[in-house]
Amino acid sequence: MIFGTREVGWLAPVLARALPGIGAVLALSLLAAALGLALPMLTKLVIDRGIMARDMGRLVHYAALSFALGLGAVALGIANGMVHLRASADMLADLRQRAFDAALRRDPARKDLPLGETMARLDGDSGEIQRFAFDTVLVAIGALFRLAGGVALMAWLDWRLVLLPVLLTPIELIFLTLARPRTQSLAGEVRDQRGALSSTLAETLSLRQTLAALGASQARLAHFGEQQHSQIAGLMRQRLWAETVGAVSQILGAVVRAGVLLVGGWLVVRGDWPLGTLIAYLAYAAMMQGPLRNLLGLYHAQARSKVAVARLDALFAAARDEEGPAPPRAMEEITLTRLRAAGARHQPVSAVLRTGSRVLLDGPSGIGKTRLVATLTRDAPVECGAAEIDGRAVGDFGPAALRGLILHLPQRPGIMRGTLGENLRLAAPRAGDAALWQALEQADLGVWARSRAGLDTDLAETGADLSGGMRQRISLARAFLAESPVMVFDESFSEIDEAGAMRILAALETRFPERLLIFIAHNGPVRGLDFDQRITLSSIAPLRLSSRGETPNQRENAREKAV
Structure with a gap:
């Protein structure tokens, strides 16, 4: 050479x-x-x-x-x-x-x-x-x-x-x-x-x-x-x-x-x-x-x-191979067996997350909630345990295919310099204008978009000309366009006003009754949803899985206040 x-x-x-x-x-x-x-x-x-x-x-x-x-x-x-x-x-x-x-x-x-x-x-x-x-x-x-x-x-x-x-x-x-x-x-x-x-x-x-x-x-x-x-x-x-x-x-x-x-x-x-x-x-x-x-x-x-x-x-x-087999689109469940991501502080997690259910992943800040869900797309290394999709290890699938199956919406979404329509089509490149407008309405952005230049509204680099709530709404509009059967809302409503968040949550429930929706939220209207399963991560006590009606993270918060 x-x-x-x-x-x-x-x-x-x-x-x-x-x-x-x-x-x-x-x-x-x-x-x-x-x-x-x-x-x-x-x-x-x-x-x-x-x-x-x-x-x-x-x-x-x-x-x-x-x-x-x-x-x-x-x-x-x-x-x-x-x-x-x-x-x-x-x-x-x-x-x-x-x-x-x-x-x-x-x-x-x-x-x-x-x-x-x-x-x-x-x-x-x-x-x-x-x-x-x-x-x-x-x-x-x-x-x-x-x-x-x-x-x-x-x-x-x-x-x-x-x-x-x-x-x-x-x-x-x-x-x-x-x-x-x-x-x-x-x-x-x-x-x-x-x-x-x-x-x-x-x-x-x-x-x-x-x-x-x-x-x-x-x-x-x-x-x-x-x-x-x-x-x-x-x-x-x-x-x-x-x-x-x-x-x-x-x-x-x-x-x-x-x-x-x-x-x-x-x-x-x-x-x-x-x-x-x-x-x-x-x-x-x-x-x-x-x-x-x-x-x-x-x-x-x-x-x-x-x-x-x-x-x-x-x-x-530093690059990894993104290719690999794709998990089944019509998946039924995700199984966590004593799972913990590298760098997380919680006890290992065991749970079964089924299609069509609503799950709240709870725990104090910094304990590893985001890293836990990131292991499902192979975007965080596993320290112990395993995750499976319909009985097959997550590691058997390609990262790109996993991200097509599991959409992770972070608290601080990325906004690219360009038009509103271009930013929305990142989630659905072939979506027509009608589908984009429908997603904007469901994300509580329709009135705002019409008051400007519609889909041709120019957005600054990183969305610097938008409030945090507006950036989160655009991210949620992308979620309405995406075809992912699993969606993770990681503090995705933290900067949206309560009334707007309630409208968007109602639209999610109506639009995606068959999808698995996982929420991470420390406060706000998200915590008032009727969850099928609440998983509380704890660093000092065994993991608690609670059913509907129970208040997640109550004991953990009490211990933090006592300390």
Whole structure:
């Protein structure tokens, strides 16, 4: 592999799909290189057979041919640039698409990649990998073609001067080998600083209202400034090192040009060389430096790309396979057998939740109610016990299929920037306008939507222009559109006024009498529903399952007050 000895499985399909584009760019590049190699030889002919021989006919002939080849090189350069842009952009889009998919599939148990760091890897590291992976073949083959052609033509002119660049190349390679570890170290430092800066930006902007209320905005701004200064210092160190490495290559190139000029000039003075040969030789010597530096530069570019691969590899490693068998849509029951999620504080839970029933999951804050229901969709790891759907372990089913069966509505729902209709269709992409309006009415949003632009009402990012209650109503409207036979309302009514909550609850009961509805609520009208089963989670006493009419969590609350 071009990124080291270890296979990078997620990158192989991207490279395979990019090969046709790389091939097209390579073909154009080689043709352009051939024209470039021919031009110095034509210049020699113009000087030696036209100017120095005082032959006007040949001068015009070779000058016209040189001009035509120059136009061809320009046209090829434009075509190559456009094909290169399209092919490289397609590869970058493909790579980002795969990385974005991995980020969306990140295992909920993994908390090691903040949002800003993830964004930095999706953008910067993907770009670094794409540039190296796409250009590696092009640079290597193109440079080898130019070097081989240049050396052959220089040897044809006079083989003795070819020894000078050949002898200096190992010196440059040794220097680059010694410099490579620092290149990789500085690249890793800068990448980490960019990730930290992106994390601070994302986190601070998402908490701007909280920071403003606490009067902490300026302190956060100062912290951001310190991070920027650190990043600038890291960039300066990286740039200084890159300039130093480049300077060595330029000095060696200058030595080659000076040697050719001195020795070749001496040969011209002696009459052993015509002037055109010296000019062509100088042109080829200059042309060789670029491909040679490109080939040797790939060695350092690989060091930088290895850092990017390692960072992006961590993103793919955190992703889990969402595919798997689907549970039966016409399920009858969910069985919990001494179940507890990792990190929860309650006693293990045993219960049977049947289709068509209404269940209240009760317990003090932080005891693990949300994590318990998250085990049903494999979004929280299990510490002990098991959960089954119609007698088959939840772990046998794919997470994506489980989420299609069990809809979890959190207390703080996600609202995307876009229209109201677009946000609702996240739950039902093919739903018509009539179905959307029906869901809005059932979620107590119909009057509000009609007073604005209806389904075309624009919503700000994260629903920042909405109250908490309005965001919860939009989430509940999605629930009315969803086809999930199991619904978990996790404090989904906590910010809705009592009258509105009662109307929505009544609509849920009317609309979904056959579905299993699980509620988590510490207060409000939800707790007054006629539940078929009340499950109280306790950390200090055996789990209590209570039937209709009993008050859940009463003893637990009494113990908390006593403490």
